[in-house]
Amino acid sequence: MSTPDRSGELLVIAERVVAMAKPGEQVEAYVSRGLSTEVRVYEGEVEHFVSAQSEGIGIRVIKDGRTGTSYCGTLDPSQIAEVLAEARDNLGYGEPDEWSGLAQPDGVAVVPQSLWDDSLENTSTARKIELAKLLEKLTLAGDSRVRVDDSNYSDAFGEAAVATTTGIRVAGRENGCYLSVGTLADDGDETQTGFGFAVGRNVDELDLERAAREAVDRATRLLGATKPESRRITVVLDPFVTAQFLGIIGGTLNGESVVKGRSLFANRIGDVVANPLLTLVDDPTNPLAYTATDIDGEGLAARRNALIQDGVLQKFVQSSYSARRMGVAPTGNGLRGGYGGSPSAGCLALQIVPGLRSQAEIVAGIDDGILIQQVQGLHSGVNAVSGDFSTGAAGLLIKNGTVGAPVREFTIASTLQKMLLDIAEVGGDLEWLPMSATGVSLVIHDVTMSGA
Amino acid sequence: MIDNDILERVLAEGLRTGADFAEVFASDWRGTGVGLDDGKIEQLSTGRNRGAGIRVIAGDTTGFAHTADLSEAGLMAAARVAAEAARQGGGGTKVIALTTQPSRIVSPIKIDPSTIGKAAKVDLLRRVDDAARSAGGAISQVSAGYSDGRTRIVIANSDGLVAHDERVRTLLRVSAVANGDAGMQTGFDSLGHTMGFELFDKVQVEDVARAAAGRALTKLKARPAPSGSLPVVIKAGSGGVLFHEACGHGLEADLVAKGASVYKGKVGELVASPLVTLVDDGTMTHEWGAIAIDDEGHPSQYNVLIENGILTDYMWDYLRARNEGRPQSGNGRRQSYKDLPMVRMTNTYVLNGEENPDDIIKDTPNGVYVAHLGGGSVNTATGDFVFGMTEAYLIENGEITEPLREGNLIGNGPQVLRDIDRLGNDFAMGNPGTCGKDGQGVPVGDGQPTLRVKSMTIGGTAS
Numbered sequence: 001m002s003t004p005d006r007s008g009e010l011l012v013i014a015e016r017v018v019a020m021a022k023p024g025e026q027v028e029a030y031v032s033r034g035l036s037t038e039v040r041v042y043e044g045e046v047e048h049f050v051s052a053q054s055e056g057i058g059i060r061v062i063k064d065g066r067t068g069t070s071y072c073g074t075l076d077p078s079q080i081a082e083v084l085a086e087a088r089d090n091l092g093y094g095e096p097d098e099w100s101g102l103a104q105p106d107g108v109a110v111v112p113q114s115l116w117d118d119s120l121e122n123t124s125t126a127r128k129i130e131l132a133k134l135l136e137k138l139t140l141a142g143d144s145r146v147r148v149d150d151s152n153y154s155d156a157f158g159e160a161a162v163a164t165t166t167g168i169r170v171a172g173r174e175n176g177c178y179l180s181v182g183t184l185a186d187d188g189d190e191t192q193t194g195f196g197f198a199v200g201r202n203v204d205e206l207d208l209e210r211a212a213r214e215a216v217d218r219a220t221r222l223l224g225a226t227k228p229e230s231r232r233i234t235v236v237l238d239p240f241v242t243a244q245f246l247g248i249i250g251g252t253l254n255g256e257s258v259v260k261g262r263s264l265f266a267n268r269i270g271d272v273v274a275n276p277l278l279t280l281v282d283d284p285t286n287p288l289a290y291t292a293t294d295i296d297g298e299g300l301a302a303r304r305n306a307l308i309q310d311g312v313l314q315k316f317v318q319s320s321y322s323a324r325r326m327g328v329a330p331t332g333n334g335l336r337g338g339y340g341g342s343p344s345a346g347c348l349a350l351q352i353v354p355g356l357r358s359q360a361e362i363v364a365g366i367d368d369g370i371l372i373q374q375v376q377g378l379h380s381g382v383n384a385v386s387g388d389f390s391t392g393a394a395g396l397l398i399k400n401g402t403v404g405a406p407v408r409e410f411t412i413a414s415t416l417q418k419m420l421l422d423i424a425e426v427g428g429d430l431e432w433l434p435m436s437a438t439g440v441s442l443v444i445h446d447v448t449m450s451g452a
Numbered sequence: 453m454i455d456n457d458i459l460e461r462v463l464a465e466g467l468r469t470g471a472d473f474a475e476v477f478a479s480d481w482r483g484t485g486v487g488l489d490d491g492k493i494e495q496l497s498t499g500r501n502r503g504a505g506i507r508v509i510a511g512d513t514t515g516f517a518h519t520a521d522l523s524e525a526g527l528m529a530a531a532r533v534a535a536e537a538a539r540q541g542g543g544g545t546k547v548i549a550l551t552t553q554p555s556r557i558v559s560p561i562k563i564d565p566s567t568i569g570k571a572a573k574v575d576l577l578r579r580v581d582d583a584a585r586s587a588g589g590a591i592s593q594v595s596a597g598y599s600d601g602r603t604r605i606v607i608a609n610s611d612g613l614v615a616h617d618e619r620v621r622t623l624l625r626v627s628a629v630a631n632g633d634a635g636m637q638t639g640f641d642s643l644g645h646t647m648g649f650e651l652f653d654k655v656q657v658e659d660v661a662r663a664a665a666g667r668a669l670t671k672l673k674a675r676p677a678p679s680g681s682l683p684v685v686i687k688a689g690s691g692g693v694l695f696h697e698a699c700g701h702g703l704e705a706d707l708v709a710k711g712a713s714v715y716k717g718k719v720g721e722l723v724a725s726p727l728v729t730l731v732d733d734g735t736m737t738h739e740w741g742a743i744a745i746d747d748e749g750h751p752s753q754y755n756v757l758i759e760n761g762i763l764t765d766y767m768w769d770y771l772r773a774r775n776e777g778r779p780q781s782g783n784g785r786r787q788s789y790k791d792l793p794m795v796r797m798t799n800t801y802v803l804n805g806e807e808n809p810d811d812i813i814k815d816t817p818n819g820v821y822v823a824h825l826g827g828g829s830v831n832t833a834t835g836d837f838v839f840g841m842t843e844a845y846l847i848e849n850g851e852i853t854e855p856l857r858e859g860n861l862i863g864n865g866p867q868v869l870r871d872i873d874r875l876g877n878d879f880a881m882g883n884p885g886t887c888g889k890d891g892q893g894v895p896v897g898d899g900q901p902t903l904r905v906k907s908m909t910i911g912g913t914a915s
Contacts, residue, residue, distance in 0.1 A: 042710070048514035049537035052790060055520065056501075067494065073501035074520045090496040093574045097492055149712055184712060184833055191714070193833045230680040230915075260490045261593045262629055262636070340499055380827040380840030381860030381911065385629060385638045386671070390859035390911040392838035409836050411862050411911025413679065448913040450679040450862075 014163035056339035065096035103298035103320035142216035149182035168299035185219035194218025225406035239439025250347035255322035274420035289349035297336030350437035355426035410451035471510035478504035483601035565600035583658035587665035607749035615749035632672035639667025644884030677912025683819035689880030692898020698865035724869035734798035740884035748784035787892035799897035805875025809902035835865035876902030
């Protein structure tokens with residue numbers, strides 16, 4: 001959320017709901033509205049063009065420690081009255097929880113972000129279609145073995161407001177655009193796939209050449225890949241893979257998991273949990289982060305939180321609920337999945353403090369290793385409670401300091417606890433990716449590779 | 453929800469810019485969700501989402517717009533946006549006469565969950581919490597969710613079709629944490645059917661709770677899974693996701709048409725062990741992926757995809773079937789009125805073989821027995837897929853022995869299908885699933901009898 005929405009209309013709707021609170025009730029209204037466009041191009045023609053509008057309201061009512069919620073996908077006033085009545089009725093079925101409650105303004109100053117660009121609104125439909133067509137063309141021109149599965153342009157405009165009886169009153173809006181291309185590379189009977197993307201607040205920020213180059217490279221570099229022999233090995237995670245890995249680590253550094261007995265790292269504040277090379281911060285106030293924001297989903301100021309400093313665990317990210325229950329200060333990490341969901345604790349913009357060397361310099365120092373360029377099945381093979389880590393992977397073998405033969409259809413496995421301690425180097429090649437974590441080359445020793 | 457004469461005018465508006473097909477998909481969903489965690493009912497939530505998506509096709513271009521406003525004015529505005537997006541020049545007027553399809557019931561509902569008091573839903577979760585915690589002193593945490601939803605649907609298109617449907621689904625999910633000397637372990641189980649609240653007359657929620665808790669407790673004693681290639685025996689009703697990933701997605705006609713499937717051009721060829729007959733069946737009463745009609749109004753079907761190892765057909769939606777000049781197969785599905793339909797699976801399963809499942813284990817000197825699988829994913833162009841094992845054991849000298857910690861299995865779809873060398877006679881359906889494709893999730897089911905794959909790569913850490 002950023003600067004108030006143009007008309008302040010959503011905040012007015014939210015405040016109107018909050019004004020209906022009865023004595024003893026805490027009431028929160030979250031109101032949102034969005035517009036989006038999606039163009040898909042295939043073989044030079046528009047395959048589909050989607051124009052989407054959505055709006056909705058979610059209401060939470062808390063009384064005597066009991067919580068009830070209700071939501072609906074319209075801002076029609078008669079429906080809103082029904083949503084409030086439903087939320088009130090629903091709280092009768094919740095059980096009292098002494099820590100229940102809405103966020104309280106905590107005086108932390110908002111770091112303003114510019115999340116809105118007027119020029120995107122004035123971009124013509126023809127220009128959007130042209131960009132998707134151009135990306136397809138550039139990608140096809142990159143390599144004769146490459147086909148394009150789909151080339152897409154999309155943009156989104158969103159506004160949201162939160163008001164509570166505890167004095168939260170915030171509204172903001174955000175927009176952005178995104179290009180992506182999916183590729184297939186053929187060599188005889190074999191086919192491999194790749195993708196490329198570009199993001200921006202306006203279409204002039206979109207780097208099509210880079211998106212096309214990466215889509216070609218990702219698909220062609222795995223042609224001829226074989227299945228490697230099983231062994232223990234040093235892995236170098238590509239920045240894109242590291243960002244996915246950090247997302248999982250971030251999920252374990254969560255105050256809600258701690259209070260509910262599901263965190264690997266409960267009672268470990270102040271302990272060495274990672275190699276001293278690792279410093280991990282969650283910093284949505286850094287404007288370079290794709291998920292930069294100024295206000296969290298509960299209406300508190302977003303802020304910089306160091307989670308692991310030189311390998312030592314510093315703090316967990318908190319929602320207002322988990323902060324209250326742990327008896328710590330809020331961290332501004334209430335995350336919200338739209339009007340239908342309640343806020344929960346989560347990382348907003350993870351960043352790893354980069355080291356010094358490039359990926360090439362790092363690889364040059366490795367005798368026997370593997371560069372992991374893609375992973376598959378993180379959702380099915382990683383357990384953030386037990387720490388078991390196992391994922392499908394593909395990449396390039398490293399022999400005597402140079403990258404060589406492509407390999408695929410294998411897994412890499414360890415545990416999250418061990419991997420953090422086995423970090424051997426953090427690269428200097430920081431990349432700001434369209435994800436809630438940054439990427440950097442990361443070297444991890446003693447990972448089990450399972451293949452043939 | 454919307455009168456036929458309004459639908460006719462909206463469809464005509466969709467065709468005004470010269471398109472050759474227009475469609476209205478309107479839905480009205482109401483649902484209830486209850487969450488329990490940490491011993492408490494955290495909250496009860498109710499919601500409603502309704503709206504309509506309008507699709508207009510002109511040549512190879514599809515225009516799509518959706519609206520939450522189901523008034524005639526709201527629908528007409530969305531139709532104009534969709535028509536503009538698919539503009540093909542020309543134009544003109546076309547009169548559409550709709551014929552309402554007789555309604556079809558695949559999963560009869562006895563007790564609409566919306567008629568059941570909220571207290572009864574809360575009570576189910578209290579029973580779950582008690583049963584899971586009583587399963588063993590090491591159970592340290594339990595979370596559970598109940599949800600139900602009822603969706604009314606109207607689909608009309610410019611070919612004159614109007615179809616109505618009403619879908620009721622009820623779901624219970626339980627996840628437990630067990631705490632032991634070697635750290636925490638988790639166990640999960642779920643129960644979901646296209647059925648009303650009578651589901652809980654047929655199945656005791658305590659059984660679901662005990663299954664989840666049992667998995668967590670078993671793994672407290674687990675050793676790291678092996679690393680490398682071994683024979684894998686998959687328990688009946690736990691490995692349907694293997695077929696969903698190993699070949700199901702690759703048999704979706706939209707992926708085949710773009711050459712993004714390893715099964716392109718393979719109809720009539722032997723693509724699997726002759727033991728394998730694979731079916732996608734939207735008509736399977738009460739199963740999680742059951743539908744009376746698909747989201748384009750076409751009746752669901754029983755489609756044989758692979759028969760005795762030979763690829764017989766792909767799955768089809770309106771657009772892909774039209775392009776090929778062949779009938780649809782009832783596989784055009786979408787997540788909601790906000791989404792375009794695509795080719796999707798329904799209930800995908802392997803028919804029974806002939807063997808006693810115990811013999812399959814007995815004849816496996818060394819391997820892994822997978823009793824419960826988590827999610828999976830596939831790259832349809834290469835056929836490489838993974839899935840997670842959430843309850844597994846070693847097989848030593850033909851006997852199931854020690855439990856294993858979690859990990860992914862990885863394989864190549866066409867290779868794994870050929871490597872199925874034993875098939876049991878104990879068919880069972882698995883847990884309810886949500887299949888994701890291109891950002892849309894739809895409910896699906898899967899099932900299979902006990903089977904053995906000659907060799908798969910197990911992604912553990914033990915050498």
